[in-house]
Amino acid sequence: MGESSKRPQLRTWELIYSGTWPKQYAEKLRQRNAKETAPYKDVFTSFSSLYNTLEQYRGKIKKLDYENLRRQEDIKSIISDPGKKLTESDKNFLALQQENIQLIRQHETTQREMLRMAMKVKDVASKETQIIALEGKCFRLEQENGVLRDEFTTLQLMCKKLEEDNKNLMMENQHMVEKILLHKKEEVDVINMHNETMKKLKEHQMFYELESARKEDTSPDQSLSHLYMTQGSQLDNISLPRSRLGGSNSSAGAAVRGGLFSRLFRKSESESDDHESRHSSVSSRCRLYSGPAIIPGNVANKVEQHTSELYSLAFSYQGTMFATGGADKCIKLWRSSNLPNVDSIATLTGCNAGVMSIDIDERDQFVVGGSNDSAVRMWQVSGGQIRSTFMGHDNKIYSVKFYSHSQKIVSGSHDRTLRLWDVRTSKNVRTIFARSSCHDLAVLSEQGTDIVSGHFDKRLRFWDERQDTSSFEMLLDGRITSLDLSGCGKFLACSCKDASTIKFIDLKLRQAIATFTADGLRMGEHTRCSFSPDGQYIACGSTDGSIFLWNTRTLKREEVPKMHSSAVPVVKWHPMGQSFISLEKSKKFYVWTDV
């Protein structure tokens, strides 16, 4: 190590570097190069460059060979394909070349543009982030907008619909108003026409009656009793406001006599039955007058005017007329002043189905009918027009009755309800749900505090019009087809179909005091039994055409000859008790007299 630490003197380095060596060696090396390199340099470099170019060409040739091969393959494939492709491809080639040139030009311009774009890209990048943020906001707003729009459209739709509805309703309304006006006009016309015709009819009638009165004056050889009868009836008519008799002296005198007769009769009746007359003050249902009732023994008149089955019959209070109704959808009014002869007064039309029940008001002004078409209708006797229609029931109406001095009507229907109607306003005052189909009604008091209904479920129900529930119920033997109140209002006759019995019910005791039945008594669906006006007898028709009659005092059956050939649904005494009417199902009714 000692040797390496020795520093050579500066001289030594000078010796090394400043010697002749560099020049010598440089010269020698140059000589060497001149000998070894220089002569070959040109040749070898040219060789090298030639070699390189050769290699390049070789590479190119190879490439071209390959391309050529590919082209040849292409050509082969083209040739193997339909020949037209070649020309097509040639054309294509030219087109493509031109396109290529264009594309190159375009490329140049696009390159220039690209530079400019590159500048812009920076700006765009910064803007893009802004855009993204805004897009987010936009998206949220759009969603909100969408929701709002949906709401708006639904609201619009609703609005439109409502508007349309409104329009329709307005139109309908207008239509209705027009219709109503039209109807009213028609109604007025009809009423006018009707009134006119009625006026003419009345004049005709008057003329006729005057004529007949003149004839009567000239033939005085008629029996006295007969005169009494007819004149008595006429007297009643005179007492009513609707008098139709002008006065000839003789007939007026007869009328006075008739009135005396009746008053006498009345007095003796009230003396004989004190209780009954007292009761009558309570219920006007009770006939003011009733002579001793006959037992029907002889058919004095057969009337066949209806065109279909008969269902119902009702006398007026004074017995001056009666009404019949049936499946021929009309009610016929008959004058009963000279029974057994009857003349038709009017035919009340307007029902759309059979008439099941009829009632005539106290003052003989109105007839009410309950029909199978679920409507209750009220006609005016004078003129015969419909006065009111009471709509509300859902099913056949089996029974209608005036009460409260003909101010109100009660109806019982197959729809298991009772309905109370106000005559003046023609409105349904009350509906009572009776739980069973109601076949008949009886009004015990004019105030409507005691209404009895007979039902399909074998029960009698007692109602107060002010209450919804029945105050009392009575279970009978069978389906109740009819009720009839005795003239004094104390008793009720009640026909039960299944057992074919008639119950004689004391209303005060509210129990049956007798049950009438008989062999051969067969009741139909709407068989109606009836009290005689004096309460002495109860009568009932049978489906075989016979009529059964019982004495309520002796509780014995009275014989009535069988005259009908088919079912007898309704029988009734004239309020005077002197005649008896039975309806036969086959379109006719018989007027009976005593034997």
Next chain:
Amino acid sequence: MANDREVLREVWDGRLPIKFSIAEEDRELLLMEKDPYYILVPRMTYLPLLPVKKHFESAIPVTDSSDNQPTELWFSYQDVPLKWQIPIGVLYDLVGGDTLPWEIKLRISDFPADKLARLGTTIEETVRSSFIHNVKEAGYMKHRGAVMMHLLPDQHTQLWRGLHRDKFDDFWKINHRLMEHIDNAPYRCVPFRIYTGIHDRYIQKFFKPMTEDEKLTTLGQLLKQFKPEAVVELEETDDPDIIKSYEVAEGWKVKIHGIETPMNTPIQWLSEHLSHADNFLYIVVVKISS
């Protein structure tokens, strides 16, 4: 300090024209006929780095027909296998003769495993590692590896690339540092190799560029010490700084980089200027055949 760029440049620019062709005996193995390949080759570079293989590649079968191993290329001149570890210039000085271009035969069979080291498949990498190894060895001899240790792997690569791609400036940027004098002192030893024949063992010993009494040692002294038969001592010395002067003995030739070198050139200077790329000074001492 190696600063005589003219010499360095001349040394670097030394080129040899070489004609490569396939040896006659291997011609029948070729896949196709190939023309010889002419190339002007730097003396400093190594045979495997030349683009010869590329030229002949298409004609050479991939595998050896006999043992199915990948075909191994080797070079020979007049049936003398050429060692790839030795720079081309040294090979030429050793066996080349006087005719130029130098006709080297390319062999693809009968690899002389006893005479040549195998290159393997990663040829460039093998040569590179051999080269770097030599550089390190030389560095150690010169200054105990002090400089070499401070070079980064990148700089090794730069050094190698400078040689491989024939870039003088790149090479010397790094090599300059390897040639430094540490503490202004000459090298500890001069890395040299004396080749007397291509397959003879080269002589590599420690030889100081300066004697203990601070006299510069010369090439002559070096040869006197390690190859005494090649030099003869001269009696008179005209230079007081040099102990003894020598000249090449008759019948011998001493060549460095293809030039006959004056015997009294200081060995330090020679090492700095005429060393090969691997920092060894290759001294070719051959007998002239009569």
